[in-house]
Each structure stands twice: as structure tokens, then as C-alpha cells.
Amino acid sequence: MTIFGFIQQSAAALRVAEIGMQIVGNNVANVNTPGYIRQELVQQTAIGLKIGHLTLGYGVRATGVVGKVDNYLTEQMRQALSELSRSQQLADTYSEYENIFQELSSEDISTSMSNFTNAFSDLANQPGSDSLRSLVIERGNSLAGDIKDFRQRMLDVGNDFDKKIRVAADEVNRLTREIAAINTRVASIEAGGTTGTEAVGLRDDRLTLLNELATYLDIRVQESPTGTATVFLGGDYLVSDGISRDVRAEQSVNEGKFNTQLIMVDTDAPLQVKGGTVGGLIESRDKVIQGTLDEFDDYVAQMIDRVNAIHSQGQGTKGFSEITSTRKVSSSSTELENAGLPRPVENGSFQIQTHDSVSGQSKTYNIPIDMDGLGSDTNLLMLVDSINNGVGGLTAAVTEDNRLSITSESETITFSFQNDTSGILNALGMNTFFTGEDSFNIAVNDVIKKDPTLLAASNEGVGRTTGNAVKLSEALDAPVAEWGGKSVRDLYEGMAVRLTQEASAVTTRNEGYRNYYSTLESKHLSISGVNLDEEAVKLINYQRAYQASSRVIATSNELLGYLMEL
Numbered sequence: 412m413t414i415f416g417f418i419q420q421s422a423a424a425l426r427v428a429e430i431g432m433q434i435v436g437n438n439v440a441n442v443n444t445p446g447y448i449r450q451e452l453v454q455q456t457a458i459g460l461k462i463g464h465l466t467l468g469y470g471v472r473a474t475g476v477v478g479k480v481d482n483y484l485t486e487q488m489r490q491a492l493s494e495l496s497r498s499q500q501l502a503d504t505y506s507e508y509e510n511i512f513q514e515l516s517s518e519d520i521s522t523s524m525s526n527f528t529n530a531f532s533d534l535a536n537q538p539g540s541d542s543l544r545s546l547v548i549e550r551g552n553s554l555a556g557d558i559k560d561f562r563q564r565m566l567d568v569g570n571d572f573d574k575k576i577r578v579a580a581d582e583v584n585r586l587t588r589e590i591a592a593i594n595t596r597v598a599s600i601e602a603g604g605t606t607g608t609e610a611v612g613l614r615d616d617r618l619t620l621l622n623e624l625a626t627y628l629d630i631r632v633q634e635s636p637t638g639t640a641t642v643f644l645g646g647d648y649l650v651s652d653g654i655s656r657d658v659r660a661e662q663s664v665n666e667g668k669f670n671t672q673l674i675m676v677d678t679d680a681p682l683q684v685k686g687g688t689v690g691g692l693i694e695s696r697d698k699v700i701q702g703t704l705d706e707f708d709d710y711v712a713q714m715i716d717r718v719n720a721i722h723s724q725g726q727g728t729k730g731f732s733e734i735t736s737t738r739k740v741s742s743s744s745t746e747l748e749n750a751g752l753p754r755p756v757e758n759g760s761f762q763i764q765t766h767d768s769v770s771g772q773s774k775t776y777n778i779p780i781d782m783d784g785l786g787s788d789t790n791l792l793m794l795v796d797s798i799n800n801g802v803g804g805l806t807a808a809v810t811e812d813n814r815l816s817i818t819s820e821s822e823t824i825t826f827s828f829q830n831d832t833s834g835i836l837n838a839l840g841m842n843t844f845f846t847g848e849d850s851f852n853i854a855v856n857d858v859i860k861k862d863p864t865l866l867a868a869s870n871e872g873v874g875r876t877t878g879n880a881v882k883l884s885e886a887l888d889a890p891v892a893e894w895g896g897k898s899v900r901d902l903y904e905g906m907a908v909r910l911t912q913e914a915s916a917v918t919t920r921n922e923g924y925r926n927y928y929s930t931l932e933s934k935h936l937s938i939s940g941v942n943l944d945e946e947a948v949k950l951i952n953y954q955r956a957y958q959a960s961s962r963v964i965a966t967s968n969e970l971l972g973y974l975m976e977l
Contacts, residue, residue, distance in 0.1 A: 414971050420457075420470035421963040427454060427473045428957035434476060435950045442941040446619035448478035449941050450611055478611045480618070480939050486632065488935055489622060491928040493629040493686035498921040500691025504568075504699055505914035511564045512907055520561060521907075523554040524714075524887055524900060531884035534868055535877040544863040551844065551855045558711055562850040565700055565707075572696040573662055576671055579627050579689045580660040583673075586624045587642065587655035593617045594639040595653035601638040610638065629686025645683035647675060658682060671696050706906055708849035714899045715853060716754060717886045719843035723828060723836035725867030725879030730766055730825025736815040737840030737856065743791040743809045748782060750791065752838045753848050758782040759833030763802050766873060769823045773872070776802040780833035791815060794835070802826075815839055827873050842867060844883075 431452045441447040453476065457469040512519065530550040534543040593613050600610040617640060624630055624642070631643040635652070642650040649656055657676040671693050673682040684690045740750035747756045759780050766773045778797050781789045789797075791809055798807035798817065804824040808816045819825060828842050836842055840856075844867075847853040859865050868880035887899040894902070 414967050414974070418964055418967045418971075421960045421967065423457065423470045423472060424960040425957060425964070427452070427471050428953045428960060430473050431953040432950060432957070435946050435953065438941045438946050439943065442943060446615055446622070447941070448480050448611070448615050448618065448939045450476050451479055453477055476611055478614055478939070481935070482634070484931065484935055484938070485618070488928065488931045489625040489630070489632065490686075491924065491931055492622060492625045493690070495921070495924040495928050496626045496688045497629075497686045497691035497694070498917065498924050500688050501695060501699070501917045502914075502921045504572075504691075504695040505910065505917050507568055508565075508699075508703070508910055509914060511561065511568070512910070520554075520557050520903065521900070523550075523557040524903070526550050527554045528884045528887055531868075531880045535880040535884060538868065538875045538877040538880075541863065544866045544868070547866060548855055548860055548863055552860075555845070555847075555853045555855060558850045558853055562704065562707065565704055569696050569700040572692045572700070573660070573671060576673075576689060576692050576696070577660040579692065580658050580673060583624065583627050583649075583689070584655075584657045586620050586627075587649045587657075590617055590620050590624070590640065590642065590650050591653050591655035593620070594650065597638045598652070614638075625687065627687045627689050628684055629690060647680070647682060703906075703910065704850075708851070710899070710902050710906060711850040711853055712753075712848060713902060714887065715845045715847065715849075716837065717889075717891075717899050718883065719840075719845055720834070720837045721879065721882045721886055722844040722867045723842045724831055724870060725842075725883075726764075726827040726829065726869045726871075726873045727865040727867055728869075728873065728875055729864050730764075730827045730873050731817070731819075731842075731865065732822070732825055733816070733818040734841060734858065735810065735817075737843065737846045738838070739810075739813040740791050741813070743813050746782075746788040746790050747780075747794075747835065747838070748788065754834060754838040756780065756782055756789075756835050756838050757833050759831070761831035761833060761836055762829045763798070763805070763817075763826055764829060764872060765802065765804050765824055765826045767804075767821075767824050774803070775829075778802070780835050782833065815841065817841075825873070829870070829872075 434450050434452050438449055453474045454471050455474045457472045460467050460469045527547075527550045530543070530547040534540065534547055537543055593616060597610040597613050597617070600613065621630070621632055621640065621642070628644055628649075630649070633641045633643065635641060637652075639652045640650065641648055641652075647656075649658070658673045659676055660671065661674045661681075662671045673684050673689065673693075674680065675682060684693060738752060740747070740752060742750060757780075759782075760777050761780070762775050762777055764773060764775045778794070778801060779789075780794070781787075787793075791813065794815065795807040795809055798805060804820050805826060806818050806820055808818075810816050817826070828836055831837070840846060843856055844859065845853055846856050868883075869876040870879040870882070890896040890898055897905070
């Protein structure tokens, strides 16, 4: 090796030291930059020079700049971030639910139920008070209103989630497009590169975008030999090389239940989203909210059924002159058990009592309901015939929309109902307190609202006795054998307790995910983060190397001077 080669060797070392110091300076400058990956200089021994039978080293060369990142750890962090985002959304949902229930306030449904049943108790203690009859109806209205308000608040939360899912879909599309654009640039910059990581700044930007995308979806990322990142969601890809595929949020209603999905725009295929904020929103909307609505509707239906079953057996301070059922059948000629009624009808009977105000005479008629499955079971037309042929002074008919109508033939004759062992009065909605089937349409029967004297507080015939009011005051607290001895109130309180327990469990899981992610993040920072002490040591090393190489060049220059003097 000549002296000139010696100088060239040291000059290359100077350049490598300069590059190293520049990289250290860049690391220090970005110590507080979010998502920055610490960079390192890749150095290799230069190709040796053969002199005679000897092969001598020819110094050092810089072959690339790499970001210090553990890809396996990064993928773990990304998955943990998706789970954390999902669990955080579920925790936020349950937190909103606890506010909706308001079970520790004076405006909760438990309080409304108590006020409702207490009004019947007050009426039972003062049977002659017409104002207390009006109070019962008012409390019933208040309970129905609170139930509808509760349902609406849950629907409002669900509709808000739908909006958030649509916004999230737009954000997903923005991120995938940016990732695809960076893929193209990375592939262009690193084409023919030796380390495959020449586009360090772009890779940092892409990693930040991928992590942000992971907060929305439970993605999986695979890097290709060309440096591009392929992003998968379930069995489909969202990004491949420089191509991104858009998604859209789609909400459908199936059997009255909401179902929100992310749909791939180009194929109309639904995506299986299980994690991230979008996964949490979909689970919150379609399972938590819809599940609670279903359970709440079941509870309200049971409450309506219990109250109506008792009320339909009772009598007010006066009888009916006419009445039409609040429910209709699908066909008047179809057996009642198959006619679309929401309540079961059993084999049995009920009684109609008529009263003539002129003669003062009362008569009781028994109306059979044949539901034994032998021969022809009772349908609405047969029921009408039974009333017309068996009860004097009354006319029964089927309305145009297949409801049962009973009308007195004289202004002096009124009628009432009692002793229903078949459940037909409750099923058809005759002499019931509530109308509707669940929390969507519950309301106090308009017949009672217009005339409180028809409130069925008596169970001993038309008059001012209050035996039925006592039963109604206990309706929501009485144990039901088919429910394992639980009452209607127990069902509601059980639902509230279950939601509280689920909220606590979700919060605990969310905290666990948070701690797990923090652990992974600490490991990631120890590998990829900038440590100022370590960078100071590297800077000193590069400085010493630069000084030493400079000294070598100075010495070589002196030797060259001596040669020139010779």
C-alpha cells in the first residue's frame, strides 16, 4: 500500500466518523419526537488489498443507516394496542350505561316502579277516593314514560356509536392510503439497497401510521423483501404494496335488531373486525346495547303481563258499555294459539257479568275457551259466537282489523269481566291496564285514562272494593314460580346488578391490557428509543475515531514530505 492509499484509507474513516456523528446528532435532536426510531450506522470492513502474498485491510466503509426496531416486539405492541383500544371502548360504554340506569338517583326506574305500586296501596286503603284512582293512572303514565326514556337513551348511545363507526371508517381509509403511498416511496428508495432499511425516515412515518391504524382495527402486518408493508384484517388485505382498499360502515336491521359491519368497498364483503376502537364500537352497539335492549324488553314484557293478568280479572266502580281489544289476531278463523297473540291462551274459561241499572239485576255468564288440542280449538269467530249466543244483552263482533269488540245492546246494561282461567282477556288486551308489548310501545290503556272509574281495583264485582288493588300493589314484588321464585322487580334489579358486574370486569380487563401494553412499550423504548447517555458515549467514540484518523493523515503527510525532500 502506498502512502497515498494510506491517506485514502484514513480519509474514508474520517467520512464514516462524520456520518456517525451526524446520525448521533439526529438521534439527539429527535429524542422527544413521538414515534422516532433510534438510528444506527452500519459499518463494514472495506475490501482488502493484496500486496504480494499479503492481503491488507483497506479501512472501513459505511453501508447504510438502520432503525433499531424489534419487528416481533412491534407486532406484539400493535396487537396489544388493538385490544387496549377495544377494551377501553367497552369500558366507556359500560360507564355510559351506569349513568343511564341512574340507580342511585330519584329518577331511576326502580323508584318509578315503587311509586306505581304504592299508588295501588294508597287506593286500597282509601277505596272511595277517585283522586287516588287518577294518581294510579298518573304513576302508570310516569312509569311507562321513564321506561321509554330509558330505551331512547340507550338508542341514542347506539346511534352515536353508528356515527363514530362511520367516522372511524373514513379514518381507516385515510391511513391505508397514506401507508400505500409510503410503501411506494420506500420501495423506490430501497431498490437495490444492501440493508433494506435505507428509507429510515419513511419507515418511522409508516410505523406511526400502522400503530394509529391498530387503534381502529386488529390488523396484522407483514413486510415484503422490497420493504413494503402488507396490512391484513382477518382474511382480507387492506394494503398491499402501493394499493389500498377502502372500507365503509354499513348498518342493517335483521329481525328488528341492529347489525353494524365494515364492508370492503370493492367486493361488498363484510370484514371480521374483532379488535381496535371499531371492534369495540361494533361490539358495544350490536352486543352490549342490543343485548341490554333485548333483556330490558323482556323485563318490560313480563311487567306488562303481570299487571295486565291481574287487572283483566278485576272491575271498576262501573261497568263497560263497550270495549274493543287492544290486540288483534292474524286471522279470525285461526285457532287462538296460532293467531299471533303475544301471550299464551290456555284451556279454560272466563266470566262476563252484566248489570241492569233499571232492574238492579246482575247476571254472570261463563264463556268456555277450548284449547285442549282435541277437535277444533277456539278461534276469534267461535269466541264471538259464544258471547252472542251465551250472554244476554251484549253483542260481540270482529272488527275490520281482527279485534274483538263487545257492545251493550242497551244504555241500561253494563258489563265486566272476572275469573279468567284461560288468559284470553290478557292475551287479547281486554280490560288491561297497559297496552303495548315492550319498552318500545308501553302505555297506559286509553280506556282507563279517559275514564278512571274503569280502573279495576275490585275483584268482587263492580263497586268500590279494592281486593284487586291489593294484588296489583304486590304484582311487581310477588315471587313467580316459573321464574325460580323471582319477582318482576328482581328481574330488573338482577339486570342492573349484572351490568354493574360486567362493567367492573371490563374495567379490570382494560387495566390489565393497559399494564401489558405499558410493559411492551417499555421494552420497545429500551431498544428503539433514544438514550442520551448512550448517544453521548457514541459521540465521543466517533470523535476519537475522527481525531485518530486525522492524526494518521497528518503523519502520512509528514512522511510524504520527507519523500519529496529526498
